[in-house]
Amino acid sequence: MQRKAETSTMRRLIFVAVMLGAVCFAAVIVRLFKLQVLDFGFYQKEAVTQQTKDKTLYPVRGAIYDRNMKALAISTGTEMVTLEAVKIEDDKQGQLIAETLSEILALDYDTVLAKVNKRSTYEVIKRGVDKETADKIRAFIKENKINSIYLVGDSSRSYPYGNFLSHVLGFVGTDQQGLYGLEKQYDDVLSGTPGRVITATNARGEEMPFQYEMYYEAEDGRSLVLTIDEVLQHYLEKNLEIALNDNKVQNKVTGIVMDVNTGGILAMATLPDFDLNDPFTITDAKEAARLASITDPDERREERSIILNAQWRNKAISDAYYPGSTFKIVTMSVGLEEGKVSLNSHFYCGGSKKIEGWSKPINCWKRGGHGDQNLAMAIKNSCNPAFMEIGQSIGWRTFEEYYEAFGLKDKTGIDLPGESTGVFFSTRSIVDLAVLSFGQNFSVTPLQLITAVSAVANGGTLLKPYLVQSVLDAEGNTVASCGRTEVRQVISADTSALMADLLEGVVTTGTGKNAYTAGYRVAGKTGTSEKKDKEALTGDDSLRISSFVAFAPADDPQIAVLIILDEPTVQPVTGGLTVAPVIRRFMEEAMPYLNVEPQYTEAELQQKDETVPSVKGMGRAEAETALKNAGLSSRTSGSGDTVTDQIPAAGAVVARNSTVILYMGESVPDKLITMPNVRGMSLNQAKSALQDRGLYVRITGVTNTKEGNLAVTKQSIEAETQVAFGTVVTLEISDMDQRAE
């Protein structure tokens, strides 16, 4: 008999076999089922995250050009600092990296350290690093033999002209994402498509030569060509700034210049503005001081955000206002189009008009009344009772239809973010209709108004305003373009032409005469509106918005200009006195730039500026003849035979018939003259005051008429300034009677 193991051994053996051969393996299989089947998704995601390196290739953001390809926003090559923190050797090295990077790149140490301690394969430390700074980092890398910091190509945005066109262009954030204005609106187009490189890596983060790699090339952003004309924009901004300062405007000034035939925006500005290269700095010193005085950090953060948003707000499209008398253009167009009025219509103004449903009579700005007027006089005088009458004859229904047809209830659809629309009447009373007729108690945005006025100017077609006329790819090929987009025909071409004549009359002899631009036919309308909405809040009934909308040339309109001063504080604040000269100054520069041929009247020719020729070296008679031919007179000083010196110097522009002094054998006396204050004087008083001191005069402003209360309102050289003998001063003449609201 064999001595095999005992029965108890067999039992124990079966127990061991079951435990080690079945139970334990079953437990492992159950565990594997959980890991590989039930939780597969989680582990796969985690695994792929660590096994692949996903690098972003940043595209270069497209540029923004004005219509003549002047670059207004460009992206320049910079570098980006990234960190592959898994490669950091130890905490000591990590700390060194955090310290050095935060110092060189001016970043918060704790933020950088947090990125270091993540020990991830990819962290962006800073973008838009310039070469000089990048070189410092390269030196640090080399010196300390660090293999976890990388410098890769990047781009950063710059705006070569700083504040220029700031509210329209907008700006980008730290990650080159468009935050405001066109940068935001066209972010998709400008930003391009980032590329990616996805590589399989080993645990050291090294790419593996025998594994897959996916490469998607970055597509650079496309560039925008704007309808904006850099030169006109400059003229507009310059004149808005003068208006802002002259009138001590409390609540910003804004202006729009539109191509009436296409709807393209040629210029658009709001002042005060801000530096696009530094948009987060508060430009208003008073606001900045107020902010600094807030101690609670949460409150300060909130207030800072409010102030910045106000700073960036594009008033031209975002702030609705009461258009006031500028709206009379619409009222009259509708009356003419509907045949309710004609050139032969007569209106009587007794200084006020009683409207059913309103206890008090509604006043005209001229309390004495305008008496009997025809249509042309009604608009020249900006007579409220006459327009109330026109409004009543049109009636609510028709008027509202036209109001809508002029696009005043809808956003214009301009390609900018943040466009708003105004508030229309909630009721439809006769009183509402009366005040609607002269532009009170409802609001429109500046852009809505200029778009409607452009329709009146261009033959009656409402156009959709736009800012981007074409999109260029990286090679400069046009890939998309935008042009005139008609919304609807609102009034007939005849009415349009008639309105142009009537509005030209406003400028030549009406309330808008301070906008008169010698040699050019400017049509326009003043506006001065009460801020009834703010009055209701503050009780201050003195606040006004003064504005002027114009288009030119009246016989072949090309551009429309709207300028608005919100709360000017230098009295009187009417549009005819505060804004009309701004329009004139702009037109004086814009019209020649747009190659509009000037047409001078006989009276204008008499006052036309002349350029002084050089007569040095000529004989007396010869010099006198030369000057006479140039429209100038002369006198001599000294007894020589030839002209040795002259004032004004050759090339100076002076009023016609100014007297040039010819020095015969002498030279111009080397003396300084104290500039007198000639503001408020009549033209003749001013002229003699200046000529007595040996100063010359050039005249701008109301030069087409002697009527009205003409006075010098501006002198190009401030009083008390020391100037050379024979200096030319430009005087601006305004009609001080233009107090129409």
Next chain:
Amino acid sequence: MTAGNMKKKSDPVPIAKQKSELRTENKIQEFPERERLPKRGKLDEPLLVLTLLLLAVGLICLFSASYSVAYYGQDGDSTYYIVKQGIFAAAGIVAMLAASRFNYHKLHYLAMPVLIFSLVLLASIKIVPSMWVTINNARRWISLGFTTFQPSEISKFAVILSFSSLATIWGPKKMHTFRWGLLPFMLIIGATAGLLYLEPHLSATVIIAMTGLVIIFLGGANIAWFTIGGGAAGAFVFWFIKTHEYAQTRINVWLDPFSDKLNDGWQGVQSLLAIGSGGFWGLGLGQSRQKHLFLPEPANDFIFSVICEELGFIGAVLIILLFAALIWRGYYIAMHAGDKFGTLLAAGITTQIAVQTVFNLGVVTGLLPITGAALPFFSYGGTSLLIQLGEMGLLLAVSRRMPAPKGG
């Protein structure tokens, strides 16, 4: 049977063979059961096939798993590990077949010398430390110049052999007593564990202890000791964890490796990611991504993670089933061995393979805390593969002397 014996004796037998058999018979006289051991028969084919199958699959998996570490570690020579392992596998097969023809009873003689040799070898860490090689803060290898080997592998075999031998000699009655059935075995385990602690080598200690305990359990040791010992060990572990903060941290990291995935949890997380991301069907042989330096020891302790990633749940389960079948067959042989020594030897060898396999699978799947334990037939390691195959040869040797099934 008598007839057969008679017939054999009457047959002309070569002198040399007769002499050798006689000599063998004489020596075995000293041990109780030798005369009834059946003659050498056919080896157990299922076990042989399973062993060769596991070895083949193991080599294929090792090639894939070691590809990347070899590429990075051996100057781009991706076949470095597989070639070395292949040579040892070939030698191992020869050793296995040779051992299968060995009369395992002779091992009774070797039991004590092998045990003493293994202890001396382990003790040499203090005597001639220069022979030892340190890797990753652990001194577990002795260098032979052309290769290195782990003395703990010899200890494993020494414990199996000596325990089986002693348990057989003492018999169930003595085994039931403390003096014979527990004390000597505990001294051997204690000495081995104490020396292994110098390396240190926790997983080998646990495998040796587990295997040894199973053998004395099978040899008839009193179950009460296991109950008391298990209770005491549990209480000790509980106390240890409660009073040692680092132990607690390790337990926490084991239970949730993601809580510290960059430091202590790294290995566990990488293994789980490899296994989990393999999914049901796997990424395909050779397609592991985790083996590219993410996984620690992808060719060794964590080879099974790579297998799970490449072959998926389905492949992993098939391999587990192969192991289970091998272990079942091992215990089958133990149950049917010709004598008790054969039973204990076969059970000991099978248990060692089983414990080591379960240990490895438990660690890589996160069921057990991380300690380095190789997967038999799969993990890179030439000498240990050689010893494993030699042990399988002994298992086959036991199978050759199984009595024919009664009435079969």
